[in-house]
Amino acid sequence: MGNQRGVASRRMAWSILGLMGGWCILGGGCGLLDRGVLVIAHRGDSGRYPENTLASFRGGLDARADMIELDARVTKDGVLIVMHDETLGRTTSASDVLGAGEHRVDQIDSVALAELDAGSWKDSSFAGEGVPTLGEAVALITAGATVLVERKSGSPQRYADSLRAMGRIGGIVVQSFDWAFLAALRIELPRLRLAGLGDGEVTLGRINALSAMRAVAAAWNHEDLDERAVRRFHDAGIIVWAYTVNRPRDWDRLCRIGVDGIITDHPATCRAWLESRGCR
Numbered sequence: 216m217g218n219q220r221g222v223a224s225r226r227m228a229w230s231i232l233g234l235m236g237g238w239c240i241l242g243g244g245c246g247l248l249d250r251g252v253l254v255i256a257h258r259g260d261s262g263r264y265p266e267n268t269l270a271s272f273r274g275g276l277d278a279r280a281d282m283i284e285l286d287a288r289v290t291k292d293g294v295l296i297v298m299h300d301e302t303l304g305r306t307t308s309a310s311d312v313l314g315a316g317e318h319r320v321d322q323i324d325s326v327a328l329a330e331l332d333a334g335s336w337k338d339s340s341f342a343g344e345g346v347p348t349l350g351e352a353v354a355l356i357t358a359g360a361t362v363l364v365e366r367k368s369g370s371p372q373r374y375a376d377s378l379r380a381m382g383r384i385g386g387i388v389v390q391s392f393d394w395a396f397l398a399a400l401r402i403e404l405p406r407l408r409l410a411g412l413g414d415g416e417v418t419l420g421r422i423n424a425l426s427a428m429r430a431v432a433a434a435w436n437h438e439d440l441d442e443r444a445v446r447r448f449h450d451a452g453i454i455v456w457a458y459t460v461n462r463p464r465d466w467d468r469l470c471r472i473g474v475d476g477i478i479t480d481h482p483a484t485c486r487a488w489l490e491s492r493g494c495r
């Protein structure tokens with residue numbers, strides 16, 4: 216029963232979006248009413264591959280994720296690259312190459328960054344994986360999935376210029392916890408799809424803020440979502456993606472309360488599980 220209610224509410228939300236803007240999340244078609252809960256690969260297939268690398272994005276495509284999430288930052292010389300952390304230590308060979316100490320993404324040039332190994336920390340078999348530029352990641356992912364770009368740093372103007380130059384705005388959604396950034400980006404790119412990242416209570420003020428910037432989705436901490444919260448978003452024509460969800464018991468609950476997408480480190484397992492339970 217819960218699942219049926221979830222499917223009905225998802226269909227309503229997608230229908231609203233279709234009526235409002237002819238919006239289709241995948242550049243290739245509008246068959247999402249039949250897709251059910253979308254699988255969104257978090258930092259690529261980051262359970263199996265080094266996060267935010269081209270290997271991880273290929274893994275997400277192999278897992279047939281509907282969307283692939285990544286984190287974008289700006290380097291010292293103004294290039295948008297793909298990395299979660301502010302500093303390079305956790306996921307690259309920076310300390311070997313540049314010496315001990317903290318190395319910040321915004322203090323390194325893109326040419327020096329390209330020399331770093333971003334795969335070995337996960338497993339020696341991934342040695343040689345580099346830090347992708349946003350352009351490289353978008354070019355790879357849009358061949359088979361929609362890109363969910365999370366802005367970690369960089370100005371609205373920087374993103375607008377880069378996304379325009381890539382010429383693939385139809386295959387991209389930009390999300391951020393910084394809603395002032397999103398509102399500014401909306402002015403730069405009126406047709407770009409935006410998603411507001413958030414957590415906590417789903418208040419009318421937050422819904423109105425997302426509606427004012429014409430956000431298509433709310434990407435919300437799954438622990439703060441219940442059926443009422445999802446319904447409030449849907450009633451405003453905003454679809455709901457839950458982050459970051461790696462356990463079947465949570466996938467089950469989210470499917471029942473009617474979320475439209477699940478952001479997960481394990482896209483292949485999640486997809487198979489959702490299919491086996493009739494959630495997609």
Ligand code: G3P
Nearest residue numbers: 284286365434458459478
């Ligand atoms: O997509 C949601 C999620 O990526 C936000 O958290 O820290 O993994 O970037 P974080």
Ligand code: CA
Nearest residue numbers: 284285286365
């Ligand atoms: Ca992220």
